[in-house]
Amino acid sequence: DTEVTQTPKHLVMGMTNKKSLKCEQHMGHRAMYWYKQKAKKPPELMFVYSYEKLSINESVPSRFSPECPNSSLLNLHLHALQPEDSALYLCASSQEPGTNQPQHFGDGTRLSIL
Amino acid sequence: AQSVTQLDSHVSVSEGTPVLLRCNYSSSYSPSLFWYVQHPNKGLQLLLKYTSAATLVKGINGFEAEFKKSETSFHLTKPSAHMSDAAEYFCVVTSTGFQKLVFGTGTRLLVSP
Numbered sequence: 698d699t700e701v702t703q704t705p706k707h708l709v710m711g712m713t714n715k716k717s718l719k720c721e722q723h724m725g726h727r728a729m730y731w732y733k734q735k736a737k738k739p740p741e742l743m744f745v746y747s748y749e750k751l752s753i754n755e756s757v758p759s760r761f762s763p764e765c766p767n768s769s770l771l772n773l774h775l776h777a778l779q780p781e782d783s784a785l786y787l788c789a790s791s792q793e794p795g796t797n798q799p800q801h802f803g804d805g806t807r808l809s810i811l
Numbered sequence: 812a813q814s815v816t817q818l819d820s821h822v823s824v825s826e827g828t829p830v831l832l833r834c835n836y837s838s839s840y841s842p843s844l845f846w847y848v849q850h851p852n853k854g855l856q857l858l859l860k861y862t863s864a865a866t867l868v869k870g871i872n873g874f875e876a877e878f879k880k881s882e883t884s885f886h887l888t889k890p891s892a893h894m895s896d897a898a899e900y901f902c903v904v905t906s907t908g909f910q911k912l913v914f915g916t917g918t919r920l921l922v923s924p
Contacts, residue, residue: 701854739901739914740855753910787854797843797862797909802854 700724701803703788709809712778718806720771720788726801728794729771731763732787734805740787746771747794775808783810813838813904817915825923830889832918834902837883844885845903845912846876855901861885872896897922 701722710716720729727748732740745753746765760782762774771788785807789800818833836842843862847855859870866878876887885902902915 703854737917739917742911745910789855795909797860797905799845799857799860800912801857802847804852804854807852 701788701790701801703786703803703806705806706804707807707809709811710775710778711811712780714778715774715776717775718773718786718788718808720773720803721769722790722801723769724790724792724801725768726790726792727768728791729765730789730791730800731771731773732789734785734787744773745794752794778808778810780810783808813842813906813913815902815904815913815915817900817902817918819918820916821919821921823921823923824892826894827891830887830892830896830920832887832900832902832920834885834887834915835883836885836902836904838904840907843905843909844876844878846870846874846885846887847901847903849899849901849917851898858887858900892920892922894922894924896920 704719729746731743734740742755743757744763749765760777764772785805787802787805789802791800792798814837816835845860846858848858849855858874859868861868861878869875874889876885878885900918904913906913
């Protein structure tokens with residue numbers, strides 16, 4: 698069982714909808730990450746939060762809006778997405794930012810844009 | 812900049828035979844290296860990590876990898892493949908300052924009965 702929990706597991710939405718992805722970890726990790734993964738490709742980093750503050754934004758379009766309400770929770774707010782945004786969205790966490798500690802991944806949310 | 816090359820996009824083995832998944836890295840400093848496995852419709856699971864301690868690293872499910880600085884390699888091996896090993900495997904290196912992970916393109920392991 699994964700220690701990083703993502704909900705929902707699947708999401709289908711239209712291009713005009715607003716939805717949110719949720720990620721939770723209770724390992725006391727202080728770094729949290731969002732990745733996008735297309736089929737048969739490695740994950741691509743989107744955002745990094747360090748001590749609940751956004752530290753890295755990999756030039757992600759503004760239709761993706763991350764939020765870190767507390768040290769255990771990470772959200773990704775979605776609005777006006779495009780069909781090419783259909784992908785597996787993975788959340789990860791690591792013990793401390795900027796260290797060689799491994800990242801622990803959730804099972805992802807599979808997002809389909811109609 | 813750091814980079815990782817996984818030399819095979821697909822590897823096919825028979826159940827009970829050895830597994831070798833090849834990875835070469837490029838790094839301007841002493842890197843940290845990881846192998847992750849991803850089963851269908853799942854997230855990435857850490858198999859093992861090298862962080863400048865022992866060069867032979869043992870991981871979960873019988874996997875191990877050897878860090879060879881002279882060859883800039885970090886190949887993943889397992890003595891005997893199991894059907895449940897069929898998955899996508901990613902070799903990963905940390906970026907400068909450990910802020911990001913740099914992923915290889917992945918190797919799909921196929922295991923036949």
